[in-house]
Amino acid sequence: MDVLVTPTPRLEGELQALSSKNYTTRYLLVAALAEGTSTIYYPAHSEDSDAMRRCIRDLGAIVEEDEEKIVITGFGRHPKPVDQLDVGNAGAVLRFLMAIAALCPDITFINRYPDSLGKRPHSDLIDSLTAMGVSIDHNEGKLPITIHGGAPKGGKIQVSGNISSQFLSALLFLTPLLEEESEIEVLHDLKSKVVVGQTLEVLEQAGIVIHADEDYMRFRVPGRQSYAAKTYSVQGDYPGSAAILAAAAVTNSDVFVHRLEEKSKQGERAVVDVLKMMEVPLTHENGIIHVKGNGQLKAVEFDGDHATDAVLAMVAAAVFAEGTSRFYNVENLRYKECDRITDYLNELRKAGANVEERQAEIIVHGRPEGVEGGVEINAHYDHRVIMALTVVGLRAKNPIRIRDAHHVAKSYPIFFDHLQALGANVEWLES
Incomplete structure (x- = not known):
C-alpha cells in the first residue's frame, strides 16, 4: 500500500x-x-516485537496475552530445538536470537526479506560465536544462517562494535547462562552506546549481574546465572514519537504527546533537546511533551550516534530550518533496513530538499520557504524512512506519494492513524 501525504498547515x-x-x-x-x-x-505491538513473540513461542515459551499485558512462562537456559526460525525483517531479533540459538543443536534463520534484512551483515557476531565454539553456516555473513550450537564456551570474547551495538547486546544476553565466567572486549568503536545501556538496564531488572567498564568497552559476566521471573512495565517510545514531534515542529501546531519519560535511557530522548535547539516552542513535564509549533526552525549541529533512530526525523525537520544543519557520526545508519544516508537523501532530493552526504554525515541546507513535492518517492521498505518522508510531505507545496508505506508497521503500525487524529491529510492508496 502507498500513502499520499497532502500538505497540512x-x-x-x-x-x-x-x-x-x-x-x-x-x-x-x-x-x-x-x-x-x-x-x-503495555507491550509494544509492531512487526519487530511480534517477531520476538513468535520466535520465543517456537523456542518453547508459553505466551498468553490480553489488551494490557503479556504473561510468559519461560524456557530458561533450555530453549526447545527447532529446525527454523522466521524473524521477519527484524535485525535486532535476529541478532539476539542467533546468540540464544547457540544453546540449541541446529537452527536455521530463514531469509524472507532478501531486499532488506537479507542484505544486512552479521559477520561480527558470527565471528564472536565461532570463537566460542559454535559452528555456523552462512552466506558471506548474511542470511540464511544456520547455528550448530549446543555447548558455547565463555572465557575471553571479542566483538566488534563499529557496525552495530546489537552484536554486543546478543552476547550480554547469552553469556550469563554459560558455565564459565566471560570477559567481553569490544573492538574498534562502539556504536549506539545508549542502546547498550538499555540492554544492561533490562538485564539488571531480570536479576542478572554484569560488571561493565564506564565506557562500555569491557564487560565481566559471571557464569551460571539464572534469569528471574519478574513483572515489567514498558515505557513510551521516543524513536517513533520523534517523527510525530518533528511533524508538529514543521507545521503550525498544538500537539501533546503523553508517556514520554523525561529521564528515559532511550538515546532518542535527545529529539527534545534538538527541537529546542532549533527554537521549536515546546515543554516537557510530567511525561508530556507539548509542541506549539510555528513552522519556524533554526539549523543545528548534532552527534547522531546518541539518537540513531531519531536522526531521520530530525533531518526532515532540518529540511525547513533557516541555515545549514549537520548530523555527524551517523555512519551506522548505512547498515539498517536500507542505507539510511544515501537512499534517504536521494528521496529527499526528489521532494526538493537540498541535502549532501559524507560517509558519516548528513548535511541539510534548509529551505524555510518549503520544498516543491509533487513526486512519488521510494521508502526502501524502511519504517524510519517512511515516517521521516511523511514529515516532509506535510510541509511540501504539493502532495507526495510514498510507495510501500505499509512497512511502517515494523515499528509503528498506527503511525498514519495517529497523524490523521491530529488533522494530517494522509490517505492510503492501492500500490
Whole structure:
C-alpha cells in the first residue's frame, strides 16, 4: 500500500506515545530466558516485537496475552530445538536470537526479506560465536544462517562494535547462562552506546549481574546465572514519537504527546533537546511533551550516534530550518533496513530538499520557504524512512506519494492513524 501525504498547515490534538519497541523486545527475551512466569505490561505491538513473540513461542515459551499485558512462562537456559526460525525483517531479533540459538543443536534463520534484512551483515557476531565454539553456516555473513550450537564456551570474547551495538547486546544476553565466567572486549568503536545501556538496564531488572567498564568497552559476566521471573512495565517510545514531534515542529501546531519519560535511557530522548535547539516552542513535564509549533526552525549541529533512530526525523525537520544543519557520526545508519544516508537523501532530493552526504554525515541546507513535492518517492521498505518522508510531505507545496508505506508497521503500525487524529491529510492508496 502507498500513502499520499497532502500538505497540512496545522496539527492539533493529544496522543499516547506508542510503547517502546526496544524495551518490549528485550523484556520478551529475558522473560523467555527465565524459569517461571513473567508479566509485561503495555507491550509494544509492531512487526519487530511480534517477531520476538513468535520466535520465543517456537523456542518453547508459553505466551498468553490480553489488551494490557503479556504473561510468559519461560524456557530458561533450555530453549526447545527447532529446525527454523522466521524473524521477519527484524535485525535486532535476529541478532539476539542467533546468540540464544547457540544453546540449541541446529537452527536455521530463514531469509524472507532478501531486499532488506537479507542484505544486512552479521559477520561480527558470527565471528564472536565461532570463537566460542559454535559452528555456523552462512552466506558471506548474511542470511540464511544456520547455528550448530549446543555447548558455547565463555572465557575471553571479542566483538566488534563499529557496525552495530546489537552484536554486543546478543552476547550480554547469552553469556550469563554459560558455565564459565566471560570477559567481553569490544573492538574498534562502539556504536549506539545508549542502546547498550538499555540492554544492561533490562538485564539488571531480570536479576542478572554484569560488571561493565564506564565506557562500555569491557564487560565481566559471571557464569551460571539464572534469569528471574519478574513483572515489567514498558515505557513510551521516543524513536517513533520523534517523527510525530518533528511533524508538529514543521507545521503550525498544538500537539501533546503523553508517556514520554523525561529521564528515559532511550538515546532518542535527545529529539527534545534538538527541537529546542532549533527554537521549536515546546515543554516537557510530567511525561508530556507539548509542541506549539510555528513552522519556524533554526539549523543545528548534532552527534547522531546518541539518537540513531531519531536522526531521520530530525533531518526532515532540518529540511525547513533557516541555515545549514549537520548530523555527524551517523555512519551506522548505512547498515539498517536500507542505507539510511544515501537512499534517504536521494528521496529527499526528489521532494526538493537540498541535502549532501559524507560517509558519516548528513548535511541539510534548509529551505524555510518549503520544498516543491509533487513526486512519488521510494521508502526502501524502511519504517524510519517512511515516517521521516511523511514529515516532509506535510510541509511540501504539493502532495507526495510514498510507495510501500505499509512497512511502517515494523515499528509503528498506527503511525498514519495517529497523524490523521491530529488533522494530517494522509490517505492510503492501492500500490
